Amino acid sequence: MKRNTFILSALSLLSARWAKACAWDRDTIIAESRLKKEAGGRFDIVSAIVGYFDRNPPLYYEMRLKRVDKESMSTPDNLALYDDGGVAADRLGKSDIALQWMQRKKTRMLLLGDKTTKEDRYRYYANLGTFYAHKWLKQAAPFQDRSDLQKAIESVNAALQVNPDGHFSREVYQMVLLDWLNDQSDDPDAPGTRWPTGRFFDMANSMRKALKRPYDPMAVFEGLSGLVILGAAWESPDVFILLTEGLYLADKHGLSELASLRAQEILASGRKPFYPAMPLKAEEWRTPKLVQNEGRQTRTWTVLSEPDKLKIRQFFEAARKAAETRQIQRTAFMLSKLEKGEHPDTHADFWTGWSEPPMPKYPE
Numbered sequence: 001m002k003r004n005t006f007i008l009s010a011l012s013l014l015s016a017r018w019a020k021a022c023a024w025d026r027d028t029i030i031a032e033s034r035l036k037k038e039a040g041g042r043f044d045i046v047s048a049i050v051g052y053f054d055r056n057p058p059l060y061y062e063m064r065l066k067r068v069d070k071e072s073m074s075t076p077d078n079l080a081l082y083d084d085g086g087v088a089a090d091r092l093g094k095s096d097i098a099l100q101w102m103q104r105k106k107t108r109m110l111l112l113g114d115k116t117t118k119e120d121r122y123r124y125y126a127n128l129g130t131f132y133a134h135k136w137l138k139q140a141a142p143f144q145d146r147s148d149l150q151k152a153i154e155s156v157n158a159a160l161q162v163n164p165d166g167h168f169s170r171e172v173y174q175m176v177l178l179d180w181l182n183d184q185s186d187d188p189d190a191p192g193t194r195w196p197t198g199r200f201f202d203m204a205n206s207m208r209k210a211l212k213r214p215y216d217p218m219a220v221f222e223g224l225s226g227l228v229i230l231g232a233a234w235e236s237p238d239v240f241i242l243l244t245e246g247l248y249l250a251d252k253h254g255l256s257e258l259a260s261l262r263a264q265e266i267l268a269s270g271r272k273p274f275y276p277a278m279p280l281k282a283e284e285w286r287t288p289k290l291v292q293n294e295g296r297q298t299r300t301w302t303v304l305s306e307p308d309k310l311k312i313r314q315f316f317e318a319a320r321k322a323a324e325t326r327q328i329q330r331t332a333f334m335l336s337k338l339e340k341g342e343h344p345d346t347h348a349d350f351w352t353g354w355s356e357p358p359m360p361k362y363p364e
Contacts, residue, residue: 044225044229045218045221045222045225045243045247045255046255046258046319046362047225047229047359048224048225048226048228048229049225049228049240049243049255049258049259049262050258050262050316050319050320050322050323050359051234051320051323051324051327052319052322052323052326052359053228053229054330055234055327056091056334057331057334057335057338058091058092059334059335059338059339060334060338060343060344061088061089061091061092062088062092063338063343064084064085064088064343064345065085065088065089065092067343067345067346068081068082068084068085068088069085072085072104076108077108077112077115079105079108079109079112079116079120082101082102082104082105082108083101083105083123083124083127085101086098086099086101086102086105086127086131087127089101090127090130090131090134093138095131095134095135095138096135098127098131098134099128099131099132099135102124102127102128102131105120105124106124109121109124118162118163119163121162122159122162122163123159124159125155125156125158125159125162126155126156126159128151128155128159129151129152129153129154129155129156129158129159130152130156130174130231132148132149132151132152132155133148133149133152133156133174133178134232135148136148136149136152137274142274143184143276146182149178149181149182150182152178153175153178153179153182156174156175156178157175160172160175172207172211172223173204173220173223173224173226173227174223174227174231175207176200176203176204176207177200177227177239179203180196180199180200180203180275181274181275183199183203184196184275184276184277196275196277196278196279197241197242197245197246197278197279197285198245200242201220201242201245201246201249204220217250218250220246221243221246221247221250221252221255224239224242224243224246225243227239235266235269235271236266236274237263237266237267237271237272237273237278238273238274238275238278240259240260240262240263240266241259241263241273241278241279241285243255243256243259243263244256244259244260244263244282244285244286245285245286247259248285248286253303253304253308254304254308254312254363256286257304257309257312257313258312258315258316260282260285260286261312261313261316262316263282263285264282265320267280311363312363314363315360315362315363318360319359319360322357322359322360323359325357326357329357330354333353333354337350
């Protein structure tokens, strides 16, 4: 049986403008500020695909969690501490503890009453939805018990209602992603579960129309890339298969090939798609385009030339090596400071001595 809440989700947002809801803590604020300054809020799809973005070691979040637990006792009205604590616990895979932080924040907001801000409420619902989603994703048989998924959808919708002035677009597509997963049948062989990538983009387009947003062919890819850079989708084959298909249909064949290589890399590591009916073979990820031929619609494949595919592969291999080298060096640098008790939250000079290495240039 399908449990489709997409129509309800879209209708509940008709009165809202472009909005967002995802995990929110002080790192999110810093990252969003940097994106506004450097790229006008548009996510770097190439960086998301090759992994050239910040990923912090567990000790980073363990230290933050310990610190904010103490600070929230002495300054309980500082609601940002509950967001920091919840996201830190979530990053450490402790979903139940993350949800407890949100319960503590809710209790404090009720005590503060009118002193709470719209942003406080928005971040509460945004984090709550994300934590429930992550808890659901970790279940042994998630499609048999969707109660946490339903809570995630309800919470993200509530966040969108509180704050219609969104930051970029990733949470709209987080909403679509949750609805897309909820649309999956309990039986992966049931009618309607085929061509799951096409279903996702149909739902994304319906959401765009419901929100009366102008057509922006790159918005959905930037939204998915945001879930990689600022969310937890770096090792999700589903997201990179969606990027492969969508970028192909948008005639971004080089980027599509790049996303395909990352999806294949994840699958080769042993990870499987979460969506039960997701195709596993790379040749199944690019749907042929419908074209007019003497008044009749026919299907055609547009592919990169072999030299261009070779350039993309060479760039991917070089960029992945550079990204992983950067990650190793950055982690070693951080641990050298963290293990001495220093943390970016408490030491303004934490990053003194770190030199950001350049990423290889994407081929023309």
